[in-house]
Amino acid sequence: MTQLQARVxxxxxxxTEVAVEATDLRKTYKQIEAVRGVSFSxxxxxxxxxxxxxxxxxxxxxxMLCTLVNPSAGRARVAGFDVVSEQARVRQQIGLVFQETTLxxxxxxxxxxxxxxxxxxxxxxxxxxxxxxxxxxxxxWERRRSLVQTFSGGMKRRLEIARGLLHSPxxxxxxxxxxxxxxxxxxxxxxxxxxxxxxxxVTIFLTTHYMDEAEYCDRIAIMxxxxxxxxxxxxxxxxxxxxxxxxLHTDDDxxxxxxxxxxxxxxxxxxxxxxxxxxxxxxxxxxRLFAELGVRIRSVRVARPTLDDVFMSHTGRTIRDAExxxxxxxxxxxxxxxxxxx
Amino acid sequence: MxxxxxxxxxxxxxxxxxxxxxxLWVVWKRExxxxxxxxxxxxxxxxxxxxxxxxLGTGLSTIIHTSGNFDFRTFMxxxxxxMTVLFTSIFSAISIVWDREFGFLREMLVAPVHRWTLVxxxxxxxxxxxxxxxxxxxxLAGLVGVPYRPVLMLVLLAEMGLTAFALTAFGVMLAARISxxxxxxxxxxxxxxxxxxxxxxxxxxxxxxxxxxxxxxxxPLSYAVDPLRKAVFSFIALPPSVRATFDPGVSWGSWELPxxxxxxxxxxxxALMLTAAIRQFSxxx
Numbered sequence: 070m071t072q073l074q075a076r077v078x079x080x081x082x083x084x085t086e087v088a089v090e091a092t093d094l095r096k097t098y099k100q101i102e103a104v105r106g107v108s109f110s111x112x113x114x115x116x117x118x119x120x121x122x123x124x125x126x127x128x129x130x131x132x133m134l135c136t137l138v139n140p141s142a143g144r145a146r147v148a149g150f151d152v153v154s155e156q157a158r159v160r161q162q163i164g165l166v167f168q169e170t171t172l173x174x175x176x177x178x179x180x181x182x183x184x185x186x187x188x189x190x191x192x193x194x195x196x197x198x199x200x201x202x203x204x205x206x207x208x209x210w211e212r213r214r215s216l217v218q219t220f221s222g223g224m225k226r227r228l229e230i231a232r233g234l235l236h237s238p239x240x241x242x243x244x245x246x247x248x249x250x251x252x253x254x255x256x257x258x259x260x261x262x263x264x265x266x267x268x269x270x271v272t273i274f275l276t277t278h279y280m281d282e283a284e285y286c287d288r289i290a291i292m293x294x295x296x297x298x299x300x301x302x303x304x305x306x307x308x309x310x311x312x313x314x315x316x317l318h319t320d321d322d323x324x325x326x327x328x329x330x331x332x333x334x335x336x337x338x339x340x341x342x343x344x345x346x347x348x349x350x351x352x353x354x355x356x357r358l359f360a361e362l363g364v365r366i367r368s369v370r371v372a373r374p375t376l377d378d379v380f381m382s383h384t385g386r387t388i389r390d391a392e393x394x395x396x397x398x399x400x401x402x403x404x405x406x407x408x409x410x411x
Numbered sequence: 412m413x414x415x416x417x418x419x420x421x422x423x424x425x426x427x428x429x430x431x432x433x434x435l436w437v438v439w440k441r442e443x444x445x446x447x448x449x450x451x452x453x454x455x456x457x458x459x460x461x462x463x464x465x466x467l468g469t470g471l472s473t474i475i476h477t478s479g480n481f482d483f484r485t486f487m488x489x490x491x492x493x494m495t496v497l498f499t500s501i502f503s504a505i506s507i508v509w510d511r512e513f514g515f516l517r518e519m520l521v522a523p524v525h526r527w528t529l530v531x532x533x534x535x536x537x538x539x540x541x542x543x544x545x546x547x548x549x550x551l552a553g554l555v556g557v558p559y560r561p562v563l564m565l566v567l568l569a570e571m572g573l574t575a576f577a578l579t580a581f582g583v584m585l586a587a588r589i590s591x592x593x594x595x596x597x598x599x600x601x602x603x604x605x606x607x608x609x610x611x612x613x614x615x616x617x618x619x620x621x622x623x624x625x626x627x628x629x630x631p632l633s634y635a636v637d638p639l640r641k642a643v644f645s646f647i648a649l650p651p652s653v654r655a656t657f658d659p660g661v662s663w664g665s666w667e668l669p670x671x672x673x674x675x676x677x678x679x680x681x682a683l684m685l686t687a688a689i690r691q692f693s694x695x696x
Binding site: 136165176184187188189190 | 445
């Protein structure tokens with residue numbers, strides 16, 4: 070292993086505490102302002118999630134960080150290098166997994182990886198070992214000789230993640246790594262991503278519009294309409310909401326609602342068959358409820374605020390509302406104008 | 412195993428000539444791997460030239476008066492070689508549009524290598540594939556009275572290679588501007604078939620009406636088909652009258668262009684197309 074480490078080129082040690090840093094980054098396509106000034110920083114070794122509905126500007130932001138698209142204004146540095154003036158250096162330091170599959174389906178898994186290794190100049194003596202390492206990590210080692218066109222959607226995504234890691238990037242960008250996959254495959258992919266962070270000491274920057282997935286991230290930024298509306302750890306964001314959601318099933322729901330209003334000054338309403346309301350410190354509130362509510366309670370559920378609630382409090386709508394009205398602003402990006410996968 | 416894996420710190424490409432050459436090589440190799448794997452493509456793209464040569468050619472030879480025992484299909488043979496190269500080259504270029512549509516182009520475009528290496532690798536790959544297809548057609552030479560002389564074969568291969576490179580570069584230049592397969596096919600139909608018919612591949616273009624004759628001289632493929640035909644005809648003995656009809660050459664006014672000039676024109680066209688394609692792909696979005 071020491072001889073592997075000895076391959077680090079002297080002077081390449083520009084590793085910084087900040088893996089990605091964006092300052093007032095903007096992108097305008099003709100009339101469309103896809104990204105309207107975003108600033109954030111990602112620390113080395115963390116999983117940073119970019120969250121928002123389709124068309125919020127996430128993909129455009131990622132494209133700028135990956136040097137595929139030049140910013141209209143603002144600056145960004147990835148692994149210490151400027152994305153405009155030091156494009157080649159940035160490209161050396163990053164791995165990418167795109168929203169659409171970018172594999173060659175007529176080649177085998179192994180051939181796709183070899184192609185990548187040669188493009189990125191991975192020394193040929195390291196390729197076989199490294200290839201085995203990444204393929205085993207995503208459980209595709211046995212299938213390495215199969216044509217990619219025989220793979221399922223989840224397998225293709227896993228292969229792309231393996232390929233993105235092949236050249237040991239400092240920062241791995243994952244654009245919607247789980248979009249279009251079934252829930253079981255999605256949770257597998259997340260298993261790999263968490264594993265990866267532990268084993269590869271790589272910074273992971275990802276976008277997603279699945280709120281539940283953001284829970285896996287160390288920190289998240291919420292993007293809507295081309296700007297960032299919040300940035301923090303999922304816990305802190307939810308903590309800042311202050312209130313927990315309580316759901317009750319009672320013998321007499323209408324009476325429970327009116328009593329909650331009168332005795333506890335809590336505005337409750339029926340939601341999906343349960344009496345639902347928000348209070349600070351929900352778990353402390355429940356014993357009082359049992360002691361003082363004049364209706365027999367059959368079941369109680371206390372839920373911490375979810376990121377859905379967080380998104381709603383910052384944007385005034387749920388992410389599903391946003392999806393429904395979300396424009397196809399990112400389609401203006403010429404590198405992304407190929408068929409989208411929805 | 413739970414222990415963290417040692418991650419090899421690899422030296423990454425960028426900037427050096429050896430990196431660029433390796434990128435070029437791997438893009439070229441991909442074209443050939445894909446070609447070799449797609450047997451159907453090899454067969455179907457040979458079907459058309461075979462059809463032209465043995466069905467259309469045989470049919471036409473029944474109504475076209477040729478003196479002596481000159482086989483009309485001997486005349487058509489170089490044209491059909493040109494056709495094979497033309498169709499295969501353009502088809503290779505279409506794969507760029509496919510790559511764009513299926514995302515693989517992005518995998519290449521974000522790599523830390525110069526874009527020209529990708530474009531040149533693609534053109535060389537497409538040209539190699541087209542030349543191989545041409546070589547397969549060349550194997551049929553004996554059936555239409557063209558002798559298998561090594562020198563002739565080598566000259567034809569080299570000329571096909573140059574033509575294939577120019578045509579692939581032309582296709583790649585188009586593909587850079589066009590983002591979906593449907594419109595690429597429309598555009599190629601607009602270029603490819605007229606280029607083919609006006610090039611003198613299937614009929615001599617000397618006795619055409621003026622307007623068609625002019626178009627034929629504008630057609631770059633004319634300057635690629637004529638050297639092929641000259642090479643073939645130089646290896647068969649023919650009466651001068653037949654030669655004058657079926658191997659008239661391309662003339663500007665009274666000047667009949669020598670083969671070297673024709674090939675130079677093809678080479679210049681190739682360089683221009685390649686430059687345009689590289690420029691197109693090097694533009695930042």
